[in-house]
Amino acid sequence: MSDRESPHGQWSTSLVFVLAAAGSAVGLGNIWKFPYIAGEYGGGAFVLVYLFCIVMIGIPIMVAEITLGRRGRQSPVNSLRTLAQDEGRSQAWTIIGWMGLLTGFLILSFYSVVGGWSLAYVLYAALGAFSEADASDTAALFEALQESPWTLLAWHTLFMAIVFAIVARGVRRGLERALDFLMPLLFLLLIILVGYGLVSGNMAAAVSFMFRPDVSMLTGEAILVAMGHAFFTLSLGMGAIMVYGAYLPKRSSIGKTTLSIAGIDTLVAMLAGLAIFSIVFSLDISPAEGPGLLFVALPTAFGNMPGGTFFGFVFFALVSVAAVTSGISILEPVVAYAVEKSGWTRPVVAALVSLVIWTIGIGALLSFNLWEGFAPLGFLADVPRLWFLEPLTGLNIFDLLSWTTGQLLLPLGGILIALFAGWKLSQPSLREELPMSEDLFTAWLVAVRVVAPIAVLIVLLNGLGILRFS
Numbered sequence: 001m002s003d004r005e006s007p008h009g010q011w012s013t014s015l016v017f018v019l020a021a022a023g024s025a026v027g028l029g030n031i032w033k034f035p036y037i038a039g040e041y042g043g044g045a046f047v048l049v050y051l052f053c054i055v056m057i058g059i060p061i062m063v064a065e066i067t068l069g070r071r072g073r074q075s076p077v078n079s080l081r082t083l084a085q086d087e088g089r090s091q092a093w094t095i096i097g098w099m100g101l102l103t104g105f106l107i108l109s110f111y112s113v114v115g116g117w118s119l120a121y122v123l124y125a126a127l128g129a130f131s132e133a134d135a136s137d138t139a140a141l142f143e144a145l146q147e148s149p150w151t152l153l154a155w156h157t158l159f160m161a162i163v164f165a166i167v168a169r170g171v172r173r174g175l176e177r178a179l180d181f182l183m184p185l186l187f188l189l190l191i192i193l194v195g196y197g198l199v200s201g202n203m204a205a206a207v208s209f210m211f212r213p214d215v216s217m218l219t220g221e222a223i224l225v226a227m228g229h230a231f232f233t234l235s236l237g238m239g240a241i242m243v244y245g246a247y248l249p250k251r252s253s254i255g256k257t258t259l260s261i262a263g264i265d266t267l268v269a270m271l272a273g274l275a276i277f278s279i280v281f282s283l284d285i286s287p288a289e290g291p292g293l294l295f296v297a298l299p300t301a302f303g304n305m306p307g308g309t310f311f312g313f314v315f316f317a318l319v320s321v322a323a324v325t326s327g328i329s330i331l332e333p334v335v336a337y338a339v340e341k342s343g344w345t346r347p348v349v350a351a352l353v354s355l356v357i358w359t360i361g362i363g364a365l366l367s368f369n370l371w372e373g374f375a376p377l378g379f380l381a382d383v384p385r386l387w388f389l390e391p392l393t394g395l396n397i398f399d400l401l402s403w404t405t406g407q408l409l410l411p412l413g414g415i416l417i418a419l420f421a422g423w424k425l426s427q428p429s430l431r432e433e434l435p436m437s438e439d440l441f442t443a444w445l446v447a448v449r450v451v452a453p454i455a456v457l458i459v460l461l462n463g464l465g466i467l468r469f470s
């Protein structure tokens with residue numbers, strides 16, 4: 001085994017690693033994004049493609065990412081650099097780490113804005129703001145929040161401050177201590193909510209919506225969104241899972257931990273989806289409500305159900321906890337790199353990095369009010385040779401951040417991670433990290449060498465309209 005040690009410390013057990021990685025994976029992606037995109041793309045067929053991507057692409061790539069992290073034992077940039085050196089490969093592979101850093105900055109800046117909404121809604125729920133509200137009241141409440149840059153800024157600042165405070169304390173004292181407390185809380189809150197959906201919601205309609213496939217809904221774009229979401233929800237492709245892997249104890253099994261993490265993430269997405277749709281369908285609200293599904297449809301439901309103030313509070317607390325545990329994993333690779341590079345203390349580095357992300361986030365939150373119609377890439381619309389960027393030319397900053405990271409940078413990072421691990425690490429190195437049965441190992445190798453890269457590439461090109469299959 002390679003006996004490198006992480007300069008940032010190590011998780012105390014494999015279980016803590018699973019909790020941490022599951023905390024990273026389970027987030028706004030599961031509770032906010034998954035239900036609303038499943039709603040927009042018609043439910044069943046979308047959900048099936050998404051599940052297929054988790055198993056065929058996500059799980060093998062997660063194994064690859066953790067393997068690279070544990071062997072490199074540093075931030076993604078330096079892990080890649082060290083591994084390329086060890087294996088006599090080109091230093092160009094460090095690009096995976098650099099792309100990951102950029103992606104981290106971009107994701108966290110809009111993620112924090114939505115995390116801020118969920119914090120705001122914890123307060124609204126506690127104040128009884130949904131009580132007896134009808135759909136237009138809750139829509140007005142959400143709009144009022146969106147239209148006030150200062151309020152959005154305050155919540156975005158609070159979210160970044162919480163994430164910063166945890167990451168600044170380091171792996172053991174910060175991340176691990178927070179996760180030990182937050183993850184059990186998250187599961188408890190989710191169980192309460194699903195129980196509520198079962199007792200008082202329309203669970204039958206929810207099940208049929210989520211699992212009855214309607215193949216006519218499967219466009220190239222729907223498949224791209226489903227695949228991009230598989231990366232996003234598993235936190236793959238930017239080094240978040242890689243850096244957590246760098247803190248993984250030597251003896252832990254990468255295969256087993258991966259299955260637990262992917263299993264927990266998928267279970268939470270399914271349960272959250274069922275709970276949310278069972279509430280939505282019990283009230284005749286449209287499932288294709290868009291990003292507001294969580295913040296408009298649900299509060300209406302909470303406002304008109306017995307115990308709704310309490311359950312509303314529980315629900316948004318759940319969303320906030322999930323968002324914070326993901327936020328720290330997006331910040332960690334960047335902070336780890338900056339600590340290694342500068343030699344400054346972690347709190348100082350974390351503060352500087354958070355400040356930059358916070359600033360980009362201002363652009364994201366202004367997309368809902370002052371800069372609503374501002375499309376930064378609009379000027380590309382008239383450049384004929386860049387026609388394939390057309391889908392981006394109409395997007396505001398928020399959508400641009402979300403689109404380029406989710407549909408482009410994460411899948412691209414994922415392919416490169418799969419190719420590097422599969423083709424450039426020697427078999428003995430891989431076998432040292434992955435002492436699984438010969439058959440399983442071969443299956444994994446085929447997946448990361450061939451299946452995942454080709455599948456991701458086809459979906460990317462098709463979805464971007466560069467190659468059309470549908």
Ligand code: PHE
Binds near residue numbers: 024330
């Ligand atoms: N997986 C997180 C979610 O579903 C988001 C995330 C993306 C976290 C990329 C880390 C890295 O909300």
